[in-house]
Amino acid sequence: MNNAAARQIADLEARLLVLEQQLARRDDLLATADARLNVITAACAALLISRDVDTIAHLVVREALQLLPGTNSALLYMIDQDGQQLQLIASSTPPITSSVSNRPVGSGPAGRAFLSPRAMLLNGPELELILDELSPEQDAEMSAFLPHWPPSTALIAPLRSATRRLGAILLCGGTNAHLYRPHDLPFVQVLADLTAIAIEEATERARSQSLQADLVRTRSLHAEAQARLDCRQAPAATSAKLAAVGELAASVAxxxxxxxxxxxxxxxxxxxxxxxxxxxxxxxDIAQQELGRIARIITRMRDFYRPSRAELGPTDVNTLLRETIELVQTHLRHNNIQVVSQLSPELPLLNAQADQLRQVFLNIILNACDAMPNGGALTVDTRPVLASAENSATLQASIADTGVGIAPEHLHHLFEPFYTTKASGTGLGLAISAHIVTQHGGRIEVDSCVGQGSIFTILLPVESPISSVEK
Structure with missing residues (x-):
């Protein structure tokens, strides 16, 4: 074999060796890419079921270590509400402490990543220049926070949705033996894109839930306010309705x-x-009883158009309540109802029609007894309410029971004439009570819970408006 042929063979062998080495490197790259795709797939599946930003951030920094072996630290930053500072919210190394300050947008690795249009590889002098943008205090913070600082290599990527910038990812390599390479960039970009999508969805979900909760809360507050307004207006409206019905009753009586x-x-x-x-x-007998009932209803309704001419006078509400309780004492004992009296000795006298107020207390107490067929507790409470810039001095009397309570659908109709849930009731007791209290310039409020009982609160001004009318 001549020298020329030998040289050709040697050249071919060298070229084959180079090709084999290239194929080996390509096989390694393919194997690495396959492993990284598996990591990306697993991360994507995990991100799909993650519901909050904090969970997503910690998941991503863990997966970043699996995606790029040789990574010492993975950090995830989020932009603050003002869009001026980046806050570190997740780290793959130690827990985040308050000693790590926020980073300004555009400065340092995180700030550069936030403004970058895509993932970037930082090695050598370029990385050193960006690290020099950190203040001595920030550099000291990172040295104390991360075990391998400053990094010898870094990958940075922005977190961007279709409409806004969300934050940044910073991956730090520790030694020159594990420098990042350009072929690492697509994988980091994919991870950043998946992270941005997951964070945007979680943020929108949280915002939607917050708005829904606010809407429910607003509707609840509106319903409560409307219920309180209805309860306050109901006696006055009922009084006017009763007066109209009474006028009609008087005209046809x-x-x-x-x-x-x-x-x-x-x-x-x-x-x-x-x-x-x-x-x-x-x-x-039934016919006679029912005709008598009709006569009583006509008489009571006529009295609303021609109200009682009982004289006004100093009235002790505590005394009226004691007398009313004594009047129904037999009924209370028979129904095994215990009375708890909490009558304030500092209660002022009212200028009122005592008989009418006694009728109010009697109606409410009898209703409370009917609500406790198996016994219970009847609490009677009185207290003065001092005058304020908005309201004059007021007296408050509350009658509470531990009975069956009043269903919400009945509360707004309690003071309507002829509205009753009792089989034998006329539906006039509470309507009359509301009318009397309204004539005295007061109001009746009701608070009830089904299965727990009801509280009727009567608020009366110390100086009744009836007195000025009588004068």
């Missing part, structure tokens, strides 16, 4: 009473001729 009395007298004559044990006698 004569026409109703004449045939009513004729019917009752006829039934009375029939009673004289029908034996008490006759089969039809129970029906006769």
């Amino acid at each position: 004569h026409e109703i009473n004449n045939p009513l009395y004729a019917a009752r007298n006829s039934l009375y004559l029939l009673e004289q001729d029908i034996a008490t044990d006759a089969p039809l006698r129970p029906f006769l």
Whole structure:
């Protein structure tokens, strides 16, 4: 074999060796890329089920270490609300402490990453120039915070959504043996893009939930305010309605009473001729009772148009409550109801119509007893309310029970005439009470919870407006 042929063979062998080495490097790159794609896939799956920014940030810095072996530290920054400072929210190394200050946008690795359009590789002099942008205090912070600072190599990438900049990722390598390479950039960019999408979705989700909670809270506050307003306006509206009904009742009372009395007298004559044990006698008794009930309703409604002319005078509400409780004492004992009296000795006297207020207390206490068929506690409380710039001096009397409570759908109708949930009720007791209290310049408030009981609070001005009318 001549020298020329030998040289050709040697040249071919050298070229084959180079090709083999290139193929080996390509195989290594493919294997590395495959492993990194697996990391990206796993990270993507984990990000899909992450619901808050903090969880996403800590997941990303952990996955970054798996994505790029040789990485000593992975840091994730988020922009603050003013868009001026970057805040470190996740680190792959030690827990973040308050000693790590925020970074200004555009300065240092994090600030440069935030403004960068895509991932960047920093090695050698370029990295040193960017690290020099840190103040001595910031450099000392990072030296104390990270075990390998300053880094010999770094990868930075912006976190950007379709509409705004969110933050930045900073990956730090520790030794020259593990310098980052250009082929690392696409993987870092993909991780940054996935992170930005996940953070944007989590932020929007949190904002949506916050807005939904605010809406629910606003609706609840509006409903409560409307309920309080309705409760305050209900007695006055009911009073006007009762007065109108009373006027109508008074105008037709004569026409109703004449045939009513004729019917009752006829039934009375029939009673004289029908034996008490006759089969039809129970029906006769029912008719007489119901006609009597009609007569009482007409009388009570007529009284609203022609109110009682009882004289005003100094009235002790504590005394009225004691007398009312004594009046129903037998009823209370029979129903196993315990009375708790918390009557203030400092209660001022009212200039009021005592009999009418006694009727109010009696109606409410009897309703409380009906609400406790199996026994319970009846709490009666009085207290003075001092005058303020908005309100004159007021007296407060509360009657609370531990009964069945009032369903929300009934609360707004409590003071409407003829509205009742009782099988034998007329629906006039609370309506009359509200009318009387309104005439005295006060109001009735109700607070009730189904299964726990109700509280009726009567607020009366110490100087009743009736007195000025009477004068």
